[in-house]
């Protein structure tokens with residue numbers, strides 16, 4: 110084993126938090142998983158793996174204290190009554206097994222909670238519209254409601270202690286109820302909970318005191334709090350009253366977990382926000398309190414982490430996404446294996462499940478969420494099930510991941526790539542504006558494969574079916590990706606667009622990725638609704654061309670709402686001078702004009718255009734798969750025992766799906782079919798009436 114670099118020793122110092130001590134400075138801040146109270150064993154296994162990977166503190170997601178804070182269809186954790194204790198204990202036991210502390214982020218939803226499961230009336234500082242877009246308003250809390258809320262919070266804290274949590278949060282940020290009490294904009298009360306600063310801070314102060322009184326002898330009390338009031342330019346905080354609030358509360362909790370008002374910046378995608386971006390917002394906090402401080406910043410570099418601690422910005426390195434992409438990040442630093450770190454790429458695909466109420470995914474870590482269900486460990490894998498030789502055709506994200514995992518399992522692997530560069534679409538797309546960090550998907554895998562003597566990599570090796578047979582592999586995985594369609598086929602035009610000429614003026618993202626850019630007035634038709642339409646428009650606009658982005662949706666990149674980047678994407682395009690036409694599809698183009706049809710009425714309008722870029726759908730490059738399958742079907746000599754298509758070649762999708770596909774193929778090779786198709790429900794029956 111390598112030695113840890115002594116520069117990083119400071120990261121492994123224990124830190125006292127009130128009555129408990131964290132074994133090191135690595136702190137997994139609260140983050141959702143889409144598992145919550147619905148899937149407790151999947152959740153416990155996920156958190157347990159993080160503790161095993163060296164995180165000194167591992168927190169829950171937002172954990173509802175009472176049925177009046179019900180976020181269905183998004184499954185938070187919950188501590189509503191004693192029947193919830195068992196599920197939470199599953200998690201704390203897993204976390205404790207590895208010497209880590211477990212934290213519970215007690216959550217009061219307020220106007221965010223529509224209570225669609227419990228049908229309770231939701232409450233907040235005032236009667237305000239539901240923040241999740243549901244046609245409900247909250248009840249303005251009276252004094253009896255506030256007293257009840259304090260009791261529920263206290264009871265939830267006691268249950269958290271019984272469940273084995275070491276840290277209990279007062280969660281006063283992220284636009285949930287407590288932040289509404291703090292803000293002069295939302296708090297218009299005239300009683301002792303509204304008006305002057307002291308009054309607006311009162312409920313948070315009371316909850317901190319209540320929690321300390323209830324569990325403070327055994328558990329640390331943490332407060333999650335915003336360092337700014339929001340509203341400024343990126344990187345230029347508007348602190349407003351925040352510093353005064355801190356000064357009033359500074360010594361009350363045992364730990365401050367600091368974030369900021371703009372969630373799209375706090376957990377911004379790498380297109381817009383880089384590592385360590387919160388520092389200008391919160392660098393004053395440690396000068397105001399003697400209590401330990403944690404903040405976030407998509408930290409993956411141990412040097413940045415050490416720098417933050419040494420300069421006295423933080424005591425703990427907080428992480429959500431870096432801990433998802435690599436649950437073993439602390440262990441790898443500890444063991445001097447920096448090259449093994451699987452760095453988060455800042456794509457926020459992990460966050461997309463939050464808006465959909467479904468289990469978490471990660472582009473870099475295909476095992477997340479599968480620790481219990483499929484028994485996948487991010488760092489350990491079964492050794493090979495046979496002496497088989499495996500050929501993988503295509504070194505994009507699916508092919509690279511399959512080669513890495515098969516190599517790890519000990520198979521003899523041949524990886525053939527048609528081009529000179531490895532990485533496929535990841536390499537190509539990482540050259541688009543803002544996406545450079547996406548190359549980490551390739552770099553991690555190429556680095557790992559490079560150390561494996563049982564994986565041979567052949568570049569510039571475009572294989573036909575005969576070549577595949579000549580390799581004499583027992584198994585073949587075809588990972589040849591997909592090609593963007595030029596014919597307009599997609600959601601808006603299930604049969605394509607009939608009137609599209611001249612051919613040389615019709616472009617696709619593949620042309621842009623290959624450096625073949627359109628000229629003149631360009632229409633980008635985005636019927637894909639994620640990032641590609643917008644980044645392609647940005648790339649072309651950077652050359653000075655007038656660009657119009659046309660989408661049948663009501664906003665640009667509608668799906669990117671789930672990754673928290675939609676607002677920033679549309680703002681960026683508007684600032685760059687890209688014209689945006691929403692709720693329209695492209696219905697014809699003749700080299701001079703584009704005909705656009707209203708998505709609601711079908712009414713047509715014409716705009717001048719010299720070229721169009723079709724961002725609509727992709728066609729799998731599965732010709733080689735079909736040819737090899739045919740050889741197998743007719744029994745050609747030398748045909749492999751099995752052929753599978755993986756990644757975009759099977760079904761074009763997001764990069765996370767391609768990595769998952771490659772990973773799954775490699776995990777399941779030589780596994781009986783009955784085990785492969787098993788996807789058990791995490792269904793826990795509760796005997797309470």
Ligand SMILES: Cc1cc2nc3c(=O)[nH]c(=O)nc-3n(C[C@H](O)[C@H](O)[C@H](O)COP(=O)(O)O)c2cc1C
Pocket residue numbers: 138139140141142169170171214283333368375376405406407408427428429430431459460461463
């Ligand atoms: C998938 C996901 C879910 C999150 N859920 C929560 C949550 O339940 N409670 C919370 O306080 N913050 C939540 N966050 C925000 C994180 O705690 C953190 O502030 C943010 O991700 C920035 O940290 P990072 O750069 O280390 O990811 C979530 C973040 C992610 C990525």
Ligand code: SF4
Pocket residue numbers: 429430431433434452453454455456457458459460470471472473474
């Ligand atoms: S999905 Fe993307 S942003 Fe989220 S942890 Fe994984 S790599 Fe990072």
